Every structure is written in C-alpha cells, then in structure tokens.
Amino acid sequence: MISKRTKYGLKALLYLGKKYEKGPILVSEIATEESIPQKFLEAILLDLKNHGILQSKKGKGGGYLLGRSPDLITFGEVIRILDGPIALLPCISQTSYQKCEECHDEETCGLRILMKEVRDVTSGILDGTTLARLMDKVNNAKMEVNGAVMYTI
C-alpha cells in the first residue's frame, strides 16, 4: 500500500494537471476540493516543489502549478519521491540499492528473482505513465460512463 501522503500528493498532482495553464492554484483550493488536510498537503507540495515536480508563487495571486509539462511527469518519479523505492526488496531497487546482509548469494536468491519480475512490470507501468497520459485515460473513462464511447486510435 502507498501511504496517504503519497495518495494525497498524487491526487493534488492530478488536480494541478487538470488546471494546467490556468495559473497558480491555492493549496486551500486543492485541500478543499480533494478533501485533504491542508497543513499536511502543504508539506507534501513543498516536498514535490523541492524535487522540481511543482513550482510555486508566493503572495497574492500565488499558489502551486506544475513544474513541467504533464507529459514530462511520470508517476514512477513522483512515487519514488513521496513513498520511496518501488521495488519490494532493497536488493532490487535501482534508485536505492542495498544488499541484504543475510543473503548468501544474490544471483540465485529465489526471492530476488521473483521480486525482480514484480519490480520490472510495476516500474514499467509507473515510469511509463505520464500525468498527461493518465489524464487522457480519465477523460475516456468519463465519456464511457456518460454513455458515449470514444475510440482512441
């Protein structure tokens, strides 16, 4: 499971993506709309800003906005910032590898073989999905719910 911190961060990101190019968005607006404790959200957005995912503007008319175009932000990157490594074992993580002290032989560790498979498909999806791409999917889902079916090429 991802932490609430991560869930909140991703929800906020999707919200900001939806309002991309509409100028800075207030933390209070995101907090209200997405039902996230505001102070908690502040800390999360600050973290994302410090990692370059978001930008902010202080003072009147300020707020948060995406740091780059939505097609350049992947979920893998954001989840690693907020939740830590995607791999299920430290000895697999690309971003923060750590040897298991108790492991006799990494090459033939059954657990490692299995967890590597999982990591590969998981990060395949998460690093392969951009904010822009998911927003598209959401729109398609909404169309289908409304009865109209949209076909993408």
Add this chain to the structure above:
Amino acid sequence: MISKRTKYGLKALLYLGKKYEKGPILVSEIATEESIPQKFLEAILLDLKNHGILQSKKGKGGGYLLGRSPDLITFGEVIRILDGPIALLPCISQTSYQKCEECHDEETCGLRILMKEVRDVTSGILDGTTLARLMDKVNNAKMEVNGAVMYTI
C-alpha cells in the same frame, strides 16, 4: 517494500520447500541457516501455520513443514498473510476493499485506474507463481551460474 517479517517468512518458506519430504525442520535450523532472529521467526512461522501454509510437530523430532505440496502454495497468498493487501490502494484490493472517503467518483478516479493496472500485473505474477515454480527457477539460475545452460520445454 515488504517488511522484514514478510521477507523472513518467504525465505523460511523457500527453505522448507527445499527440504520438502525430509521431515520436520527445526526453527533453530532455519534461523541459523537464513540468519533470521529465532524468536521473531517463531512468531512468523506460527502465523503461517495458523493460516494453513505450514504444519508443525511438537516435541522431540518436531519442527515445521509445508502444509501442502509446493505447487499449491502461491506467493500471493503468503504475502497477503504476512504483509497485507498487494494492491497499492484500499479501493482496489480484492481481499480487503475499502472505499476512499475523499474520493468523488471511483469509476473515473485517475489514481484508481493507474493503481488497478499495477495491481493486475503484480498479482498476476504473485498469484501465478507457486513455491514449486520458483524453486525450479532457482535451480535453473544455479545451473547457469555454474556454466551449464539448461533448457526447459
């Protein structure tokens, strides 16, 4: 990341799989061989026993053994016991679904769409891999390390 508890449990399971049909194995043996704190391991194995994954025998000559044949034990089942749901969000979990209170519309929740994809491939692997199957892969890996290459049909 999975917890150490889960990692230890899975390592022990692989160890017991390797010694399947060799009679009960002592907790102390597993603990020593796999470098796992013994008391901690006791609690983990007991948990697995209470869920039917393992059997135990008390008294002299006792110990732990698999509760079923290795081709009937999947990693998905064991991980859910030791680590909880495989899904990254409660609103996706098959085994312990819980609605996100803050979610407006589950059908069109972008996060849910993405996390469902991840859950599907992850549990595809974990529920599709049995202890027996992984032990096979380990053997193949060992052969390759030794220079011989084995081809499976």
Add this chain to the structure above:
DNA sequence: CTAATAGTCCACTAAATCTATAGGGTATAT
C-alpha cells in the same frame, strides 16, 4: 509604505507499525 495574501519553515505530538526479546507453558517422543 503598508496591509493582506499565500507560500515556507520549524517544531511538536499522537498513534500505529515494525522489529524484535523475554520467559514461561504445553504437547510429544523416547
């Protein structure tokens, strides 16, 4: 200039979870 706005930063806490450890209890084979 200054007042209002809105992000920034720091410290703190309560609760939960994780990772064990200690110590005795109970069933079993010899």
Add this chain to the structure above:
DNA sequence: ATATACCCTATAGATTTAGTGGACTATTAG
C-alpha cells in the same frame, strides 16, 4: 520422567505515519 521444541503472552525500543501550530517571508494591490 524428562528433554525437546513448538506455543503463547507481554513488553519495549525504533521508526513511520498523519497531522497541528505558529512564526516567518515574499509578493502584490492600493
């Protein structure tokens, strides 16, 4: 009987999670 080895309860330190409070600083409007 008795040694063996799992079973059970309690406890405790460390870490993570989730959230709050308050002071500070940058920016803009007037």
